[in-house]
Amino acid sequence: MTASTLIRNSMDASQRMNRRHFLKQAGAVAAWSAVSSVPFAASASAGDQVVLTILHTNDVHSRIEPFPMDGSRNQGLGGVARRAALVRRIRSEQRNVLLLDAGDTVQGTPYFNLFGGKVELELMSKMGYDACTLGNHEFDNGLDGLAQMLGYATFPFLTANYDFSDTLLKGKTRDYAIFRKQGIRIGVFGLGIELDGLVDPVRCRGVRYLDPIATANELAAQLRHDLRCDLIVCLSHLGYQYQSDKISDRVLAANTRNVDLIIGGHTHTFMPEPESIRNLDGRETIVNQVGFGGIYLGRLDYVFERQSGKKALAGAYRYDVSTPMAAVVG
């Protein structure tokens, strides 16, 4: 395969893709109107604008190879080697890329049954995933199986509402991580689904489940105000929505503050485009999910504007001061 083949093929793919705006209302600054073509880039005074590209998957379910050509609905779709090629191309075009996953990386093909998550997580690590959250199926081999799986990942597993302190997973996951891209601070945290009824109690013994809404509000406020994040992303395995009053991404979005983006999973929902939901402050929270099995890769391009005047200088100063941390958190 040559580089040009890859790009031409990817361009073919991009022509069939949906490209849509997703932020109707954003920060307090005047509207940014230009819509660029691929690659996505800021117009106007580029020095004042920073583009952040968030790539995401969910519920890949051990789909290492594409779905088999057996006449089924998804035959020939997905595959980790394709996703790797596309991610690499996007990284070559965009300076600030985050690659995230919303859980259930495993279970669904014999790769998991035979190798216990090693293949999935090693390939995700190689692809440069920045963070992932825990789905219910990450518990399928019990807490010791999960602990072993985490060892194959070079990226953090973020989950804030499972209390593992009485289990062998204590200290092996994190509530959140902060990523820095050209001075932008992106806070990412994770929320998992209630395991009762989904996971055999034997396989999650000692795990305490914490209320996702209270957890999200507390953590998002901390990320916004104390840790001064410019964008706050929740990796959620709660599910898009339910007939019952069960907590979902839509319920979460409407009942929280400070969360800018919820990247969801669990319900295998093929959303044609991100959904905008008013949060408790009347601001926009974006919810998105890309089905399952690695059939799609989602891409959200955010544009930030550096504030002018003294604050911008202060920002530059702050960037320099915290460089050692940037090295630590990527």
Added chain:
Amino acid sequence: MKYFTSPRFFVLLCLTVGLANASCNRHFVLRKGGMYTRFPMDSTITDDPAFVRLYAPYKQQLDAEMNRVVGRTAVALTKPGNVPETLLGNFFADALLTEGRKLHPEAEFSFGTKGGLRTELMQGDITVGHLFELMPFENELVVLELSGASVLQLAQFAASTGGQPMAGMRLHIANGHAADIRIGGAPLDTARTYTLVTYDYLANGGDNSRGLENPVNRINLGKKVREALIDYVSGLSHDGQHINTKLDGRITTDE
């Protein structure tokens, strides 16, 4: 892991940084008009060959395991939809009971649902891959001690759904109702309890089953149904036998 640092270190650094910039709130503002793109992962995207190389050894091992022959069936194990008792259902329930008894010898009968059997097995060699296709789920064997009344409910569920895989239990379906229910050859005695082998999915209420929801006792055997199937087939093969499941009239019907 390079991303990890202690939360305390984080807070300390941020506090220090924050104090140095006490006058400023946020220095980046999110602009309106972000762009969303959904990329279909289809054959127009060429594989990254490095990734294919990375998983190739696993794929090779996996294919070898899936192609491993564990036994042989002398008859095609099918599940036609219009009959109460099928060869595939009998094979599956017999395997549950045989393997369940190895772990819990008191087990008297077994029960599954035909919807959980995802493929049929052709006459000839049975590979691990075939049994993965038959039972792709990670369901595990469960032993339930059930009251006679619960067993009656379970039998009614089986009858009302046109028959379900069972072993050690026999019944007759008359106008959609279970009659002449026998466990281990003896008529159902609602005054005593019975020991059933099934799997967690059903024991937890899956497939809208009835009769399993209030067991007197439950024991999770910690063995996957698929592993039980593999052991059952390879056990018979080891003894020089082939699978030769018969329709033995364990479920009969008027119709």
